[in-house]
Amino acid sequence: MVKERQGERCRLYTRGTILGYKRSKSNQYPNTSLVQIENVNTKDEVSWYQGKKMAYVYKAKVKKNGSHYRCIWGKVTRPHGNTGIVRAKFKSNLPPKSMGSRVRVFMYPSNI
Amino acid sequence: MAPKDRKPHVSRNPDLIRGVGKYSRSKMYHKRGLWAIKAKNGGAFPKHEKKAADAAPAVKPPKFYPADDIKKPLVNKRKARPTKLRASITPGTVLIILAGRFKGKRVVFLKQLTSGLLLVTGPFKINGVPLRRVNQSYVIATSTKVDVSGVNVEKFDDKYFGKKVEKKTKKGEGEFFEAEKEEKNTLPQDKKDDQKSVDAALIASIECVPDLKSYLGARFSLKAGMKPHELVF
Numbered sequence: 001m002v003k004e005r006q007g008e009r010c011r012l013y014t015r016g017t018i019l020g021y022k023r024s025k026s027n028q029y030p031n032t033s034l035v036q037i038e039n040v041n042t043k044d045e046v047s048w049y050q051g052k053k054m055a056y057v058y059k060a061k062v063k064k065n066g067s068h069y070r071c072i073w074g075k076v077t078r079p080h081g082n083t084g085i086v087r088a089k090f091k092s093n094l095p096p097k098s099m100g101s102r103v104r105v106f107m108y109p110s111n112i
Numbered sequence: 113m114a115p116k117d118r119k120p121h122v123s124r125n126p127d128l129i130r131g132v133g134k135y136s137r138s139k140m141y142h143k144r145g146l147w148a149i150k151a152k153n154g155g156a157f158p159k160h161e162k163k164a165a166d167a168a169p170a171v172k173p174p175k176f177y178p179a180d181d182i183k184k185p186l187v188n189k190r191k192a193r194p195t196k197l198r199a200s201i202t203p204g205t206v207l208i209i210l211a212g213r214f215k216g217k218r219v220v221f222l223k224q225l226t227s228g229l230l231l232v233t234g235p236f237k238i239n240g241v242p243l244r245r246v247n248q249s250y251v252i253a254t255s256t257k258v259d260v261s262g263v264n265v266e267k268f269d270d271k272y273f274g275k276k277v278e279k280k281t282k283k284g285e286g287e288f289f290e291a292e293k294e295e296k297n298t299l300p301q302d303k304k305d306d307q308k309s310v311d312a313a314l315i316a317s318i319e320c321v322p323d324l325k326s327y328l329g330a331r332f333s334l335k336a337g338m339k340p341h342e343l344v345f
Contacts, residue, residue: 010216010333014340039339048341108210109249112200112345 013104195228216331235311262313
């Protein structure tokens with residue numbers, strides 16, 4: 001692969017981990033996912049992230065729109081509990097294989 | 113006394129409880145002085161003569177009555193306004209673009225257009241961002257300001273950035289493929305000149321401040337350990 005220029009590291013998103021679906025002990029509700037955002041450890045810190053867009057990025061064998069990469073968009077809806085976990089809703093429910101994998105939490109729509 | 117000098121009148125009939133006044137009907141009649149008005153007028157209440165009603169224009173019975181009643185659309189009195197500009201964004205503020213082709217670039221804010229979008233420029237020589245529109249939600253305002261007093265942005269509005277309407281070409285088979293491709297990709301010279309004129313004044317004021325030029329040329333990025341919710345821009 002030829003790179004025209006070494007791309008500058010430009011990460012404008014925070015990393016997050018998908019923990020699973022919103023659930024009780026024996027029932028789960030796949031329309032809402034739980035996400036752990038890096039370095040967010042309390043309920044108060046979550047207020048900054050509320051409403052921010054997230055993307056779950058994954059690869060597939062078939063090329064769509066010229067790329068093997070696909071994405072499911074979603075957003076942070078509310079905090080979950082006291083220790084910084086966050087509830088998120090996506091345009092379509094996340095697939096179960098996403099549990100434990102990376103999600104990008106962007107800094108927009110911004111309010112600063 | 114001139115009518116305008118009168119104080120607004122308090123009720124003559126104070127409430128005992130909500131809905132129940134202190135004075136009865138007959139007492140109120142006396143209080144309002146209706147007896148005095150009648151006496152002045154010779155025993156009867158003064159009447160105005162009714163104005164002769166204008167003869168209604170003769171309406172022909174309509175030829176066609178619709179079978180069902182047509183719904184009238186609801187009244188809409190909303191006015192279109194540009195989105196409210198955040199207090200942190202003033203002309204000359206350095207903004208960080210968060211998404212799109214120029215994500216991470218630090219850019220100078222010029223003005224808000226009537227559509228609500230923000231007019232922004234690199235300047236082009238410094239970081240490659242041309243005169244461009246950007247949405248307020250996709251931007252972080254920093255506390256760094258640049259002096260934009262020397263820049264004239266009056267002529268830029270949303271129409272300037274709109275897509276050019278192409279004239280309809282006649283369908284000539286031979287010319288079909290050739291004529292289309294020629295004029296699409298070049299940027300018209302007057303846009304380049306506009307960019308230069310806006311940037312000239314800006315670059316002059318940027319170079320006065322130490323390090324500002326390289327600051328605008330560098331991209332913003334989150335690094336390890338950076339917590340956006342704790343960052344102060």
